[in-house]
Amino acid sequence: MAAVPVDLLKRYEAAGQEHLLHFYPKLSPTEQEDLVAQLTALDVERVNRVFKTAIEYEKAGASSAAINPLPASTFETIIGEPEKEVQWREIGLKAIAAGKVGVLLMAGGQGTRLGSSDPKGCYDIGMPSHKSLFQYQAERIGRVSRLAGGASIPWYVMTSGPTRKPTEAFFKEHNFFGLPEKDVIFFEQGTLPCLTMDGKILLDKPYSIAVAPDGNGGLYAALRSPLSPSDSKRTPLSDMAARGIAYIHTYGVDNCLVRVADPVFIGYSITKGAACGAKVVRKAYPTESVGVIAMRGDKFSVVEYSEITEAQANEIDTATGELAFRAANIVNHFYTREFLESIESIEDQMAFHIARKKIPNVEIPSGEFVKPAKPNGIKMELFVFDVFPFTQKMAVLEVPRQEEFSPLKNAPGTGVDDPQTSKRDLLAQQQRWLEAAGAKVAEGAEVEVSPKVTYAGEGLEGVKGWILTKNGSADTLEALHLLQ
Known part of the structure; x- marks a missing residue:
């Protein structure tokens, strides 16, 4: 029976986590190897730092800093600024054409709430073409590439442990949706150990640490992690640098209206000299239960609706006549690569959020596997917007909700943010585009326009005079053939 490696034991004793080796003498050789590999790879000192910062942040309570509009x-x-939109689009397309833009997709979630065991991006919201969310996004990337003269736009797809293999398999099965395989780069969201209430790491087996995803804010650390075990030196950030990528558009998988690699947003952020940018939509009404981007003291922040007083929620911006706190967060961001590279230096200052949970685990010293009836431990998560307070140069762009935001969160038939509302919003957008181009869409007709044909309503001049009906007339069939 092999002894515990001395250096490993000393390291874990110094960290106060040596209990993880309690069962080591009784493990099989294979189990010993597995445990040593896990403990060697784990940055236990970082785990302790993250726990300490999170606890201190929680004890400090809500910030007393005044909350003010942006x-x-x-x-x-x-909204209502077509000239600016045209100008920013041109700037964005030039950056894309120069090969300076990449996109980063946060796709670690599963479709469990949608009744699917597949990754969420595989989901079909019921459009006539039955395309998946992944396919719509891929085709939008392809369309922007063509608008920018055929430029390469690398797509960094962040998966999670459970979704990586099925996501990669889905892309291969669909031939990467027409994109060059070399330009689709998969990497994996990190995890953090589950802890006891006093910060001791839990085991889920005598030879295995209990872990949980580290939140969508884990993308910052994941960007510095190896793309694969066989290629330990290549990371998403190093790949971006090698390709000359200077700007990155980041978004979540569950928005069927998302404008991937949006040249307007990219051009706006470049124009503003932003290191970090955020797209927002206007709050639907003052008390809508959404977080808004605002100032907490002198720092940019996402402020939860529960933190804003009724008076603030109803406050009017005298310059615009709109709500002062209206910048609803939709998890749609711009970064410079330089800023992403700098986050490592401030990461220890970013406070992870603590969630107290019932965590099944192996008890020490008994070795009994227990399923607790009440919360017995904590999981820690970082949110992607937790970097905002550390951003000196930030720019926020408001876009029309009906054109750019329809999230898929809830089970079919819920009536809010579900597959039916996603389908409704996407078809409605495409009908607006067709009618603006001079076509007529009959009531009840479901006419889908492929992203291969248009990104944001451009290029549809050929449909002028078409009548698109529900009963499959010649005009309808011709439209569907040409547009899809």
């Missing part, structure tokens, strides 16, 4: 210098809108 400064006018950092917040603009494209």
Whole structure:
């Protein structure tokens, strides 16, 4: 029976986590190897730092800093501003054409709430083409590439442990949806150990640490992690650097209206000299239960609706006549690569959020596997917007909700943010585009326009005079053939 490696034992004793080796003498050789490999790979010192910072942040409670609307210098809108939109689009397309833009998709979630065991991006919301969310996004990337003269737009797809293999398999099965395979780069969201209430790491087997995903904010650390065990030196960030990527558009998988690699947003952020940018939509009404991007003291922050007083929620911006706190967060961001590279230096200051949970685990010293009836431990998560307070140069762009945001969160038939509302919103957008181009869509007709044909309504001049009906007339069939 092999002895515990001395250096490993000393390291874990120094960290106060040596209990993880309690069962080591009784393990099989294979189990010993597995445990040593896990403990060697784990940055236990970082785990302790993250726990300490999270506890201190929680004890400190909510910040007493005053909450104020965004400064006018950092917040603009494209609603009713067509000239600015055109200008920013041109700047964005030039950056894309120069090969300076990449996109980063946060796709670690499963479709459990949708009744699916597949990754969420595989989901079919019921459109006539039955395309998946992944396919719509891939085809939008392809369309932007063509608008920018055929430029390469690398797509960094962040999966999680449970979704990586099925996501990769889905892309291969569909031939990467027409994109070059070399430009689709998969990597994996990290995990953090589950802890006792006093910060001791839990075991889920005598030879295995209990872990949980580290939140969508884990993407910052994941960008510095190896793309694969066989290629330990290549990381998403190093790949971006090697390709000359300077700007990255980041978004979540569950928005069927998302404009991937949006040249308007990219051009706006470049124009503002932003290191970090965020797209927002206007709050539907003052008390809508959404987080808004605002100032907490002198720092950018996402402020939860529960933190805003009724008076603040109803406050009016005298310059615009709109709500002062209206910048609803939709998890749609811009970064410079330089800023992403700098986050490592401030990561220890970013406080993870603590969730107290019932965590099944192997008890020490008994070795009994227990399923607790009440919360017995904590999981820690970082949110992608937790970096905002550390951002000096930020820009926020307001976009029309009906054109860019329809999230898929809930089970079919819920009536809110479900597959039916996603389908409704996407078809409605495409009908607006067709009618703006001079076509007529009959009531009840479901006419789908492929992203291969248009990204944001451009290029549809050929449909002028078409009548698109529900009963499958010649015009309808011709439209569907040409447009899909």
